[in-house]
Amino acid sequence: MREQHKTFQAIEVGDGGDGRWAAYARPLWREMADLLTAEGRTRRGADRVRALFRTHMPELVPVLERLTGQLDRPGAEVFLTHAALRPFSPSCTQIGGNGTLLRNYDLRPDQCEGAIISSCFLRPVIGMQDMLWGLQDGMNDAGLAVSLTWGGRSAYGRGFAILIVVRYLLETCDTVDEAVARLRSLPVAVPQNLTLVDAVKAVTVFVGPDIPPTTAPDACAANHQHLPVTDEQERALRTQERLRAIRAAGTDVAAMLKPPLYQSVDAQGSRTLYTAHYRPVEGRVTYYWPGESWPQSFNDFAPGSRTVTLGRAGGGARAARGDARVPPRR
Template sequence: MTFSAIRVGDGGDGQWAAHAQALWPVAQGWLTEEGRSPQGADRARRLFESHMPELVPVLDRLGRQLDRPAGETLLTHAALRPFFSGCTQIGGAGTLLRNYDFNPDECEGAIVSSHFLRPVIGTQEALWGLLDGMNDAGLAVSLTFGGRFVHGPGFSILIVLRYLLETCDTVGEAIGRLRSLPIAIPQNVTLVDSQRAVTVFVGPDMPLTVAADACAANHQHLPVPEEQERFSRTGERLSAVRAAGTDAAAMLKPPLYHWMSCTPTAWS
């Protein structure tokens, strides 16, 4: 797979729009049926304004640039279909190492450098959300699916990572912001700065919970059912990454080198 590296600046010069419009035929499929309705669009907008007010001018600018029906609603990430994939990550002070086991056919494949509110670089997904990234303060974040198939009102974790990097300098500040953000599906977030590394569990049915250490696979405070473990190997991978630490070579071998397709169909 070939990844693209793109500089989009503040999103106003057409570089971001050209990339996003090319992806629109696929990206629009992320939007829920509710999000396509006037009521759903209004709910998504109000949720974004309430929880991410600093990014509202950016949302408006990108929405105008995208210029597609329901484009602004999709960009709120408050009306997206749930998804999951297999991931493993571990952090140490100043170090964040991760595998993101996304099906190449379902991955945007763009490393994007932006300056919406501040310099941020990361692996982009769903037009301006992030799978992982780092800002000019040295704060780095990444995500893994939390392993529980529950869904509620809230944001996709992709825009949450964007928001944290656009507005926070440190792990402590980012955790503080995370506590008040509604998250649509269970997710594990690893946060790293030069002094600290933490993994937290978040989801629509639980308060933010700090993990025992700064690493995660695809479960949270409880193990997954046996059948799911056979499919995802999440417990096995977590044990392996704890043993390996921040050894990049271990990420290139099983069980940490592991492919698991993302899918929106596991939720009823």
């Protein structure tokens, strides 16, 4: 299997108003602007998504205005609402239990920003950022962690990209119960699965434009919501195989760095880009790649960059062994 390299960055951006976030975001703007939907480029569409954001995420409106001013690009406000973005479908695997959240993020390397961001927009949050301020996964200072996977269905409707939903929940909620309650009023554009963990609870919730938020049987998810999964979908995504594997392994980092949970490159170029192990009550997260790890925390966030090798499945057991304090999920 061909190896590939990818550089990940760790960046502190504060409240987004002192230029550090803009220094990161502006070089990405040209490619990001192309991800707006056709509706988002019209005046009526822009007015609609602004109203949607103000209605459903009022706490983040001052942050949206701050970041829009810092980015200072035409169309920035509409883009940053994440309510007019073309859909994307990462094929990930995740599990929560014992106060921890463990996940693999699978996508094409060129479609992932690879930015670990420490921010304080409304409160301290650390997470893997995408689309300039959305989050693929993250934790806050209250001890709540959230991550996403694609729900495996092609439904699409008016609503938010899941990345900003993860950001919103972490900025405004302290507990799993509070976050699940917030989800009931948030329109989501594409079917997605969210796994949420705090000190006492772990759940997975299915969301989408055509279903109410629905609690899954247990706190783990791959890339389906309802059974049966078609043979074609299983061949393409191996979603049931991965879900069975993570249920059997529990919160075991070493298992995430081996097949079938660690995904080699597929026909579309997707592969496992990183493993994230959140311990939100401790305020700590460790990112893993086969043979390498990068710990971060609220008390000791270390800005910098790492260039890692993708595609060496099975080489991470030694790096993962230091996380033995977290027992497998029963």
